[in-house]
Amino acid sequence: MHIEDYAMIGDGQSAALVSLHASIDWLCWPSFDSDTCFAALLGDKENGCWTLATEAPLVSARRCYRPGTLVIETTLETLEGTLVVTDCMVRHSERPVLLRHLACTRGIVRVTSEVRVRFDYGRAIPWCRSRAGQDGRVNMICGPQSLWLDGTVASACSDDTPRADFTMSAGDRHHFSLTCAYSCEEAPPPPDADRLLADTVQFWIDWSAQSTARGRHADAVLRSLITLEALSDTRTGGIAAAPSSSLPERPGSASNWDYRFCWLRDAAFTMSALLGCGYHAEAARWRDWLVRAIAGHPAQLQVLYALDGSRRLDEWTCPWLPGYRNSAPVRFGNAAVQQSQLDVYGEVLNALYLSRRAGLTPDDDVWSLEVGLIDHLQKVWRQPDDGIWEVRDGPRQFTFSKVMAWVAVDRALSSAKEFGKPAPVAQWLALADEIRQDVLARGYDERLKSFTQSYGSERLDASCLLIPVVGFLPIDDPRVAGTVAAIEANLMCDGLVLRYRGIDGEPGSPSSGERPFLACSFWLVHVWKMQGRCAEAQALFERLLSLRNDVGLLSEKYDEEEKCLVGNFPQALSHVSLINAALCLDADIKRSGSD
Known part of the structure; x- marks a missing residue:
């Protein structure tokens, strides 16, 4: 993967790098100079990444920022269907939140989401727990660090990696969110993904209009x-x-x-x-x-x-x-x-x-x-x-x-x-x-x-x-x-x-x-x-x-x-x-x- 194959998203406290194929391969959280939770950029997937992969081989992948924003849209085409992934980090949130919205715009797409978190600069495997009775929430803990995974599709912990396999048809929409918190804190509430995406888009549009x-x-x-x-x-x-x-x-x-x-x-x-x-x-x-x-x-x-x-x-x-x-x-x-x-x-x-x-x-x-x-x-x-x-x-x-x-x-x-x-x-x-x-x-x-x-x-x-x-x-x-x-x-x-x-x-x-x-x-x-x-x-x-x-x-x-x-x-x-x-x-x- 060449460096130019990445796009950046950020929230004013940190930033993530998203590949052309919609894999988040770099993120230091909660600050720019914090420990990494995704470090595949400097290694491989075992050093941490969040992949959204289609079961069918890709025919093409293209992406663009929404005009005047730092919200990236990646379009993944297979022979069977088209998946559009919208990624952003939320501005002005109480806690850092990374959002991933998925929309199937054509045919049928079988998708796998894997959130492979590795703390301590790509080597520390977190304790991964599915929280019963909390709508399929997954909590990943390592020392002081804690990440909370939410989504409209439930993820199951397998080998300390939350994974979700699901099928989308034209018109279907799903979203996932990852929230950064301290392990000593109470569980943060699940983010309102649709509202936060809309608020973040509006922030950037308003900001850009000042130029x-x-x-x-x-x-x-x-x-x-x-x-x-x-x-x-x-x-x-x-x-x-x-x-x-x-x-x-x-x-x-x-x-x-x-x-x-x-x-x-x-x-x-x-x-x-x-x-x-x-x-x-x-x-x-x-x-x-x-x-x-x-x-x-x-x-x-x-x-x-x-x-x-x-x-x-x-x-x-x-x-x-x-x-x-x-x-x-x-x-x-x-x-x-x-x-x-x-x-x-x-x-x-x-x-x-x-x-x-x-x-x-x-x-x-x-x-x-x-x-x-x-x-x-x-x-x-x-x-x-x-x-x-x-x-x-x-x-x-x-x-x-x-x-x-x-x-x-x-x-x-x-x-x-x-x-x-x-x-x-x-x-x-x-x-x-x-x-x-x-x-x-x-x-x-x-x-x-x-x-x-x-x-x-x-x-x-x-x-x-x-x-x-x-x-x-x-x-x-x-x-x-x-x-x-x-x-x-x-x-x-x-x-x-x-x-x-x-x-x-x-x-x-x-x-x-x-x-x-x-x-x-x-x-x-x-x-x-x-x-x-x-x-x-x-x-x-x-x-x-x-x-x-x-x-x-x-x-x-x-x-x-x-x-x-x-x-x-x-x-x-x-x-x-x-x-x-x-x-x-x-x-x-x-x-x-x-x-």
Whole structure:
């Protein structure tokens, strides 16, 4: 099964991945970063999945989201009949609920439902009990976790797996629901499946109607906005980088990371996308999460946090899961939390500046926090760090990290000037100029006519595409033009953009087979449009849209050899970058700037 064969459903607290054949193969419950109950995505059915299978062989399978929603409809065709499966996770329910509605629209279909729950990341078999006198309810318990299965067709426990075999004729309808609870709680009431489905559909329709995106790319933008909202924790405001873990950057490789957390680097990109499409409440929710997460001593700013703002995300390997297409090791947690990445200061200060410009004004206490970040940055900006791509072979003087250190000071100055915030303006102006001159002197290679990945290196890096986007240099500066040309000549693969070519011992070295990074390709769309190369920008954007799967989702990367999506899926940064590139294309602008 390829990654693009999956669709996502979610409830604002977690998300599930549903295959083209209507098997739910991934679900962490009750939160994005919780233990899994379905982990077949990283193993096989014995690691947990919920299958709805027809007895007769399938002739075809197709699916689509209901317009403007995250409700997926999968149509399974056999020679004997047609089954339509409607899947969603309920919004604003007292407890997390997953719904599956089945409708036979033609002929006769014999169906088997198997709910193979495996806790403890795919290995713990729950105690499965049919609850007598409760209309065929099934309860699955393992330690603190408890799932309740209800349906219009009763399921019987066999080998600790609830199973139901039934026949449907044209016009027949059935539904199942799975409710997540704690084992110490009383049994939750059976969900009103029809009402909850209708309420969830209406929620998404109402939410989608708020989008202000217009123009030829409005539909693609809306699908990406829905994806972004689905990756947002409605309780905390944090946004998961992806709902999955350990989907490899290249099948068979060890570049497998857990992305079920919130990266500060995505802050400004996300803020711009949400504000640019009219979602001010969502932007404010994200801004508030950001402020809470970074609250504390500036020296202890982290690269990433859990969605509730927790700081401990210890990385460990899971030896009993073989990995997607046998790509081991499977990792949970992320060791990047221990890294130093100076670029996050720029992304945080830029996001807070954008929120002020949009009228989402943080209070004076937040400004005090920002001043503290600049004071600390002044002490550490010259130090090497681990960079935007989180390489694991030691710190370096990464050019983009220094650029974003300048962005941090520049945006703090802008906030001070435009919104009357008290600040040592002369001191900050001197600091911004000092950082800028350092980057221009040490990050730019006169022989290559390009900014390079790190000081003294000849390696190129696609992050340098953002130099004009963040306003470090104007788009018509010859050093920007040279950098774009060098990236076009050396970091393009099958018309798409690589992050870099090779860091020894790291993913991206020649032996590791670095794959095109989709966000970087959207950045190139943005830059080409700023350069006035509108036709090239539009053509690349259309190419990127064609890489989405059949329901409009993107992963982290694209494997040009196997012609498939790779990396964690769906990837928030890819969809945020799609939104921002589309807004740039449709706005008919050709200028640099912070937004």
